Structures are given as structure tokens and as C-alpha cells.
Amino acid sequence: MAVADAQNSLAGGTTCGSLLQQLQQIWDEVGESDEERDKMLLQIDQECLDVYKRKVDQAAKSRAHLLQALADAKVELSSLLSALGDKTHVEIPEKTSGTIKEQLAAIAPVLELLWNQKEERIKEFSDVQSQIQKICREIAGATEQVGSPAVDEANLSLKKLDEFQSQLQELQKEKSDRLHKVLEFVSTVHDLCAVLGMDFFSTVTEVHPSLNDSTGVQSKSISNDTLSRLAKTVLALKEDKKQRLHKLQELATQLIDLWNLMDTPQEERSLFDHVTCNISASVDEVTIPGALAIDLIEQAEVEVERLDKLKASKMKEIAFKKQAELEEIFAHAHVEIDPERAREKIMALIDSGNVEPTELLADMDNQIVNAKEESLSRKEILDKVEKWMSACEEESWLEDYNRDENRYNASRGAHLNLKRAEKARILVNKIPALVDTLVAKTRAWEEDRGVSFTYDGVPLLAMLDEYAMLRHDREEEKRRMKDQKKFNEQLNTEPETIFGSKSSPGRAVGAKKVVGPRTNGGANGTPSRRLSLNAHQNGARSSNKEGKRDIRPVAMSKEDAASHVSGTEPVPASP
Numbered sequence: 001m002a003v004a005d006a007q008n009s010l011a012g013g014t015t016c017g018s019l020l021q022q023l024q025q026i027w028d029e030v031g032e033s034d035e036e037r038d039k040m041l042l043q044i045d046q047e048c049l050d051v052y053k054r055k056v057d058q059a060a061k062s063r064a065h066l067l068q069a070l071a072d073a074k075v076e077l078s079s080l081l082s083a084l085g086d087k088t089h090v091e092i093p094e095k096t097s098g099t100i101k102e103q104l105a106a107i108a109p110v111l112e113l114l115w116n117q118k119e120e121r122i123k124e125f126s127d128v129q130s131q132i133q134k135i136c137r138e139i140a141g142a143t144e145q146v147g148s149p150a151v152d153e154a155n156l157s158l159k160k161l162d163e164f165q166s167q168l169q170e171l172q173k174e175k176s177d178r179l180h181k182v183l184e185f186v187s188t189v190h191d192l193c194a195v196l197g198m199d200f201f202s203t204v205t206e207v208h209p210s211l212n213d214s215t216g217v218q219s220k221s222i223s224n225d226t227l228s229r230l231a232k233t234v235l236a237l238k239e240d241k242k243q244r245l246h247k248l249q250e251l252a253t254q255l256i257d258l259w260n261l262m263d264t265p266q267e268e269r270s271l272f273d274h275v276t277c278n279i280s281a282s283v284d285e286v287t288i289p290g291a292l293a294i295d296l297i298e299q300a301e302v303e304v305e306r307l308d309k310l311k312a313s314k315m316k317e318i319a320f321k322k323q324a325e326l327e328e329i330f331a332h333a334h335v336e337i338d339p340e341r342a343r344e345k346i347m348a349l350i351d352s353g354n355v356e357p358t359e360l361l362a363d364m365d366n367q368i369v370n371a372k373e374e375s376l377s378r379k380e381i382l383d384k385v386e387k388w389m390s391a392c393e394e395e396s397w398l399e400d401y402n403r404d405e406n407r408y409n410a411s412r413g414a415h416l417n418l419k420r421a422e423k424a425r426i427l428v429n430k431i432p433a434l435v436d437t438l439v440a441k442t443r444a445w446e447e448d449r450g451v452s453f454t455y456d457g458v459p460l461l462a463m464l465d466e467y468a469m470l471r472h473d474r475e476e477e478k479r480r481m482k483d484q485k486k487f488n489e490q491l492n493t494e495p496e497t498i499f500g501s502k503s504s505p506g507r508a509v510g511a512k513k514v515v516g517p518r519t520n521g522g523a524n525g526t527p528s529r530r531l532s533l534n535a536h537q538n539g540a541r542s543s544n545k546e547g548k549r550d551i552r553p554v555a556m557s558k559e560d561a562a563s564h565v566s567g568t569e570p571v572p573a574s575p
Helices: 002-011 015-028 035-084 100-139 158-196 202-208 222-262 266-276 294-332 341-352 358-401 414-429 430-449 460-499 533-544 558-566
Strands: none
Touching: 015 035, 015 294, 035 294, 035 414, 100 158, 158 222, 158 414, 202 222, 202 430, 222 266, 222 533, 266 294, 294 358, 294 460, 294 558, 341 358, 358 460, 430 460
């Protein structure tokens, strides 16, 4: 249209025509020849042609640039679509006709939107990859800061972004797990240090400075090296705790043994309750702060050492105390021992140093236990022996009571003696059965243990056999006395017949009586209710001078008992 306007302008003389007329007028005025005129017009035509050629060339170049720009735009559009993926929210222009500028105008907005999306996508990728890089660096324990991660702009699809985000989530979970494990280790170290009395901060910062409580949770190191060193620290502290507890329990055991050995009062023991309270505790049960501190263990060691030194001086006192307890048990059980010899033996053992005091006292404790068992096994028989001796005492009293001619007088206390006599007769009638039972039980006891049952050093069966013989002799004596009494009465009745009067009979010769057990010194230095057989025999002889004989239960000497058991008679004492 512009070309046509130019032609019209030239044809209408608006521009070129008017100029050509002016040129003709000038030529006419000048008188230019036709040849010169034609030559100048040809020159003008050539110059006009050159101008059109240049304009055409310029237009062609401009068109070529626009086509290249359109092609580049289409390539860039394809590249952006490929990089961002198919899931874009931008409408792709489908217009492929029209002028070049129209096509460029249609594609330019789309390119701009895709460029904006690409920039945002690159930012997202960079952010995700930076976080991944940071967590990986924390796990690796790297301290050097590196540059931003390189983003692959050729692949900015949402699928790739999701892959990075999934990787980031896994790393974040791993970081959280590691951080939780680190905090657990730190808490364990804190508890162990508290129990062991150690400085927690110096211990934990030695593993890694970031583990100090002053740093934030997210700033704590979660590297493999930190976790490994924490685990080793916990194991070392647990082993130290185990060893200290074992040491403390050993010291506590020694303390208790020494306390028991020396009868330490409870007030003094309570000063070390913090040591003995964990004597049977397991490692996990000891949680009190300072319970296994070094100074506490050293304090217990000093106390054990002090008691060890004190033990030697108190050992004799304790041993003699236990010996006294043993002697008391044997005394109550009427078992004869040699206390002086036992004490001399204890002194010799302690002074020689050939036996540990604990072993000596343990042996004495065993002796005490055995003595108690022995006493318990003898208790039933001893109870019956006591009943037998008490019954014999009542029998002796009854004999004296029956010989008293004034027993029925209305004297003060006569009614009490009468009641006692009634009870004594009932008790005396039970003596034979009691003796038989006692003999049976004693024999069963001896058969069961294979040893003789002694009462204050004298065999009990020998005492019972002697008592049975004496009781039999007494019965025979009673019969003889009864017969003698009848004979005397007959003799007294004959003079009465001759002279007409009856003389009052003389006092009958006293019957043999059973005298109750008298108190003698026991074999263990304690009171005993037995008599020696020799003493009884001598007493019997002296009483026979008055017409009486004592047959109460007696304990014979060891020699006499041995003679009796073997079937031989004891040698009587000189009158």
C-alpha cells in the first residue's frame, strides 16, 4: 500500500512530479540539451532503483530475523515444556498461520509464564537440595560449609521434585531418630554421672561440644562419630558403675560381717546405711545420685580398715562371749563340758594367728547351733527327769511326814501339810511309770544317736538303774520292818499276859526313805539337782545307823557309772 501511494504521489506530481517539472523548467531556462537531459534522467532512475533495492534487502533481513526469533521461541517453548514436564497450567498457542509478528505476539506471553514457572521451580529445587545437603553434612559430621547445590535445569519436573522431597523426608526422619538417640544417650550419661558422682558437663562435652545443655536441641551433633562415642561412653560408665557397685557391695558385706563379729550397736551401723542399703541391689536398681561416688567408696574402705584393726582386740572378748553362751546352753541341757580347757584353746587359736577370726566365730556359731539342737533333742527327757526328781523330793518329804508322830496335831500349818501329803501320795504312785517312760525314751535317744545320754556327765540310765535297785531295796526293807514290827508286837503281848499290863512299844525303827535331790554344784559351775552315788551310799550307811536308808535319785560319779553300766559294782567308800 505504501508502494502504491509512492507511485500515486509521483504520478500526481505531488512530490517527484513537481520536482521533475521544476527540473524541466530549469533545463529550459538553461538550455540544456536533450542528450544531457536523458543522461540525467537515466541517472535519476538508477539512483531510485538503488534505493528500492536497499529497502528490499533491509526488509528481507528483518523478515529473516523475525523468522529466527519465531523459531527460537518455539525451540525455547519446547525446552521449557520438556524441563517443567507435561503438568503445566499454561495454554500452549496452537496458531501456526498469520504474519510472523502475529505468531511472535501469540507465543511471547506463554514464554514469559513458563520462564516464571522455571524460576520458581529452580528455587524449590534449590531449597530442597540445600536441606538434603545440610542433613547429609550433619550425618557425616562435616563442619565445612559448602556452596549451594547445583540444580539440573534440564529436569525441573514435579516428579523429580517429589523424589527430592521424599528423600528429604527420609533424611529428616533419620535426623529425628538420630537426635532422639543422641538425647537418650545424653540422658543416660547424665543419670550415670549423677550416680557415680562425676561431672556431667565435662564428660558429655568431651564427646562433642554441641552436647552441652546450653546449645539448642537442633544444634546437637547427630553424626555417626558422635553416636559411636556416646555409645562407648555409656558402656564405659555402665561398666564403671558395675565395678563400683561390686566393690561397694563387697565393702558392705565386710562391714556387716565385722559389725556382727564385734556386736556393733545399731547407732554406729546407721552411719553407713547409704553403703549397706545397696548390698543386694542390681546395677539397674541403683539410681540415687552419689550412691557410687568415689569418696563414698573410699569412706567405706577406711571404715573397713579401721574395723579390721579393731577386730583383733575385740576378738577374744567376742569369742569368750560366744563361749559363755555355749556354756549356758550346755548347762541348761545338763551336758558336762570343760570350760577352762575350751577358753584356753580359744586363746591359743587367736594368739597363734593360724585361724581367721571369722572362721573361729563361724565355728563357734556352728557349735552354738549344734548345742541348741542337742538341747532341743534332750528337752523332753530332761523335762521328765525334772518331774522324776521333783517326785522323789516329794517322796522323801512324804517319808519324813509319815514318820512325824505329831503330824495330826492342830498345829499351825498342819492342814497345808496334809494337803501336800495327799498330792505327794498321788505323785509318788506315778514314779514307777515315769521311770519306765524315762528309761524307754532315753534308750531310744541313745539308739538314735549312738551315744550315751548323760546328765551332768553321768549316764542317765545308770542313775535310773541305781534308783530302781535302791527303790527295790527300800521295798524289801519296808517288808522286813513290817515283819519286825509284828514280831515286836507279839513279844510285847506275852509279858502283858503274864504280868497283866502292856508296856508302850518303843519307837519303831525308821523305814528307808527317799530323800529328795539336794543342790550340788553342776559340772558347768551351775546349780544341779543331783548327788554323787558315793555321797548317797555314805549317807545311806549313816542313816542305817539310825535305822533309815536314803534311796532318792542320785547321780553317780563317772567311774561308778561306768562300773554300773559294765555290770560291776562300785567300790564302796571307807566307812
